Amino acid sequence: MSKIYLDNGSTSFPKAPGVGKAMADFIEKVGVNIGRGGYEEAYSAAEVVLDTREKLCRLFHFDRPENVIFQSGITAAMNVLLKGLLKPGDRVLTTSMEHNAVMRPLRQLEESGVEVVLIPCRGDGTLDFEALIDLATPGTRAMVMTHASNMCGTVMPVKEVAEYCQTLGIWTIVDCAQTAGILPIDMEDWGVDAIAFAGHKGLLGPQGIGGFLITDDLAAEVDPLLSGGTGSISHLETVPEFLPDRFEPGTQNLPGIFGLHAALTYLEQTGIDAIREHEMACTARLLEGLSRLKGIRIVGRTQLTGRTAVVSVEFLHMDNADAAFLLEDKYGIMTRCGLHCAPRAHMTVGTFPQGTVRFAPGRETTAAEIDAAIAAVKEILGEN
Ligand SMILES: Cc1ncc(COP(=O)(O)O)c(C=O)c1O
Structure with missing residues (x-):
């Protein structure tokens, strides 16, 4: 059958043609780490990583490749963003259509005193914008929402939400798991402060690579969840302030990034x-x-x-x-x-x-x- x-x-x-080969070639023919070794192979691997950040910027209409932060996927990205930003006493909005990659970190934060407010959606999954207007009170710290439901495909009015939240000084963070590589996403035009993406869905890349794009203003508000070696400013024992190093401690998933690079090349061509x-x-x-x-x-x-x-x-x-x-x-x-x-x-x-x-x-x-x-x-x- x-x-x-x-x-x-x-x-x-x-997956996109070329993804498997790019990953195998990295493992079998490149294999080095980046940001640590002062030799040719390490520099050219770093160029592929930078090129991947640039491709993601082009796809999502954002002009700061260093603000593309690699993580294992949306789950890791949301944990870094939400746990790094929200403090006891903060109020955060979300929708009633979220994946547990958003809901579970929020529920954990609720236990430590963050107020989590759900904006109700209708029976077809569409957002009740009037409810958002009622619930988005000044002083609310963030709005975190999916771009499209993974359960039934309903697309959310992210641009309108972000524009509205911006007028109240509320950070907008968007889960693009179901839309990256599928729907046009324009971070700058929409005024979104961070988007999280997964490499393994519409981007047609491998599992275990994803991340987030973040504005400088929001990045300055997010405490790093993890800290460790970055290969940069190694004389200091404190976390680097600059991006992407501030949020990318440890060895990165280079086979994954090489695979994602091939997938993005395919998406650009197609x-x-x-x-x-x-x-x-x-x-x-x-x-x-x-x-x-x-x-x-x-x-x-x-x-x-x-x-x-x-x-x-x-x-x-x-x-x-x-x-x-x-x-x-x-x-x-x-x-x-x-x-x-x-x-x-x-x-x-x-x-x-x-x-x-x-x-x-x-x-x-x-x-x-x-x-x-x-x-x-x-x-x-x-x-x-
Ligand atoms: C809407 C949505 N958010 C988050 C996730 C989690 O993404 P990841 O597998 O990259 O952690 C998924 C994946 O199923 C999803 O569909």
């Missing part, structure tokens, strides 16, 4: 618009086919606008986990069922605790695969 991968919301597969258009064509076909079935409910936005290529469905008369198991076992269709690390998002759309089955087409998904998925769901439901 050939397999059909529809779990790109979790991680993209296949253009993210072409990939998004393909994914959205798959999504249109999927939504159209699934909406004809009676035994399921499509969660979130049923139209194609204001969403990404993540489609969640609730099986109305059978357990979602059983449906996902059958899809894989009988038809070779790989989806993700359950709560998608976003319990609050499921509460928002009314699918807690049962969860949903999530279908997420990617850049290599074909129309035939979408049709096969629709036919499989139909057969599982016993509908003609």
Whole structure:
């Protein structure tokens, strides 16, 4: 049985051409550390790392490559940003659609006296902007939000939120896990203070590399969560003040950065618009086919606008986990069922605790695969 991968919301597969080779070449032919050795190989590896920061700046419209901070992914990025910024007594806003990469650090901070305020979202996952206006009181320290829901694909009005928060002096931090490499992101135009990205989803790179881009103003407010050797100002035992070293102690994930570099090169050549258009064509076909079935409910936005290529469905008369198991076992269709690390998002759309089955087409998904998925769901439901 050939397999059909529809779990790109979790991680993209296949990765961009050249990613595996770039990583293997680094391990087998380069292998050195950067910022530590005074030899040619170390300098040229450092150039690839700098070039990766520059590519990320071009993609996200930001002009400070040294303010691109590598971490293992969004989870690490959010821990560094939130735990470094928020202090007991601070008030922070977030939405009811967040992934646990945001919610769990916030809940930990709540235990130490940070006030966490949730902005309610509607049944289709869209943000209630009026509620934001009510809850964004002067003195609020930060707003942290996802750019698009990993559970149902609903896109959030990040630019409008950031502009509004800026008028009140509230820092805006955005989780771009589901949109980096997929939707246009313009950090400067939007007035966002930090964005976190994962290399392994829409950027088509490897797992274990991601990070954040941060303005100088916000960086000055964030205490480093980790400290250690950076290869710079080694005569001092204090943490460097300058970026990226302030937030990048220890040896970096160089194979990951080399892989991400290859993925970004591919994205620059192909253009993210072409990939998004393909994914959205798959999504249109999927939504159209699934909406004809009676035994399921499509969660979130049923139209194609204001969403990404993540489609969640609730099986109305059978357990979602059983449906996902059958899809894989009988038809070779790989989806993700359950709560998608976003319990609050499921509460928002009314699918807690049962969860949903999530279908997420990617850049290599074909129309035939979408049709096969629709036919499989139909057969599982016993509908003609
Ligand atoms: C919206 C969202 N935020 C955060 C994460 C966590 O990202 P990472 O795996 O890079 O830590 C994910 C990944 O599933 C996600 O979808």
